[in-house]
Amino acid sequence: MSNLAKLEFVALDISGKNYLSWINDAEVHLEAMNLGETIKEGNEASSVDRAKAMIFLRRHIHEGLKCEYLIVKDPLALWGNLKERYGHQRTVILPKARHDWMHLRLHDFKSVADYNSAMFRICSKLRLCGENITDADLLEKTFTTFYASNVVLQQQYRERGFHKYSDLISCLFLAEQNNELLMQNHQSRPTGSAPFHEVNAALAPSHEAYATSSHGDRR
Numbered sequence: 001m002s003n004l005a006k007l008e009f010v011a012l013d014i015s016g017k018n019y020l021s022w023i024n025d026a027e028v029h030l031e032a033m034n035l036g037e038t039i040k041e042g043n044e045a046s047s048v049d050r051a052k053a054m055i056f057l058r059r060h061i062h063e064g065l066k067c068e069y070l071i072v073k074d075p076l077a078l079w080g081n082l083k084e085r086y087g088h089q090r091t092v093i094l095p096k097a098r099h100d101w102m103h104l105r106l107h108d109f110k111s112v113a114d115y116n117s118a119m120f121r122i123c124s125k126l127r128l129c130g131e132n133i134t135d136a137d138l139l140e141k142t143f144t145t146f147y148a149s150n151v152v153l154q155q156q157y158r159e160r161g162f163h164k165y166s167d168l169i170s171c172l173f174l175a176e177q178n179n180e181l182l183m184q185n186h187q188s189r190p191t192g193s194a195p196f197h198e199v200n201a202a203l204a205p206s207h208e209a210y211a212t213s214s215h216g217d218r219r
Contacts, residue, residue: 007060014062016086020093020128023083026060039079050075090129097125105145112172115142138165142172 009025010018030036030053037043038053045053053075058066061082072078100122109115119141123133139162146154162168 009060011059012061012065012082012086014064016089019082019086019089020125022060024128026057030056035075038075041076043076054078093125094129094131097122097129097131101126101141104141106142107145107147112169112176116169135163135165139168142168 008029010022012019012022027036027039030039033052033056035045035049035053035056038045038050054073057075057078061069065082069078069081072081100118104118104122106115109118119138123138126133142165143154143158157168157171160171162171
């Protein structure tokens with residue numbers, strides 16, 4: 001556990017299942033440490049920088065991989081070896097990500113938050129594999145997968161002319177929260193169930209008082 005606590009991000013699994021996310025994390029951190037050049041072809045990084053980069057990379061790979069590449073001393077060589085070994089992950093992940101995108105439907109989710117989370121998860125995989133997913137794609141996917149009973153509502157949202165997916169999803173979040181609030185208010189006190197307020201009872205004349213008053217007037 002103490003070793004895991006020192007990691008800036010999840011180590012590369014020996015299966016390579018997290019390779020695509022791992023290389024992004026590794027590149028960003030190496031750049032932040034001014035060591036990004038050490039994994040680029042034809043670089044002129046100093047021996048000290050290469051050593052630092054090597055230590056960092058080895059600390060963020062599976063123990064089994066450390067043993068397999070024990071004799072590799074250059075970070076560029078290690079980077080290349082891992083790419084050659086796990087670079088095929090794009091061809092494995094892309095078909096599944098495309099399938100998930102094709103079958104993504106807003107009406108399949110219980111909440112806007114669940115749909116939004118699935119949307120970003122799928123888009124992240126597609127972009128890691130080099131697919132270009134635009135705001136227009138996200139908007140069209142959402143508009144065309146509204147609930148069948150909300151066709152008019154979908155048309156109203158479309159007519160508002162959203163250009164950013166984030167703006168549309170914010171409106172959907174707000175509408176969902178308002179609907180939930182209305183339902184909670186209704187369930188806590190359904191229509192017609194409000195008690196007769198005491199102030200109204202005090203202001204309303206009683207039958208006895210009315211009878212006495214009427215009798216007195218007649219006298």
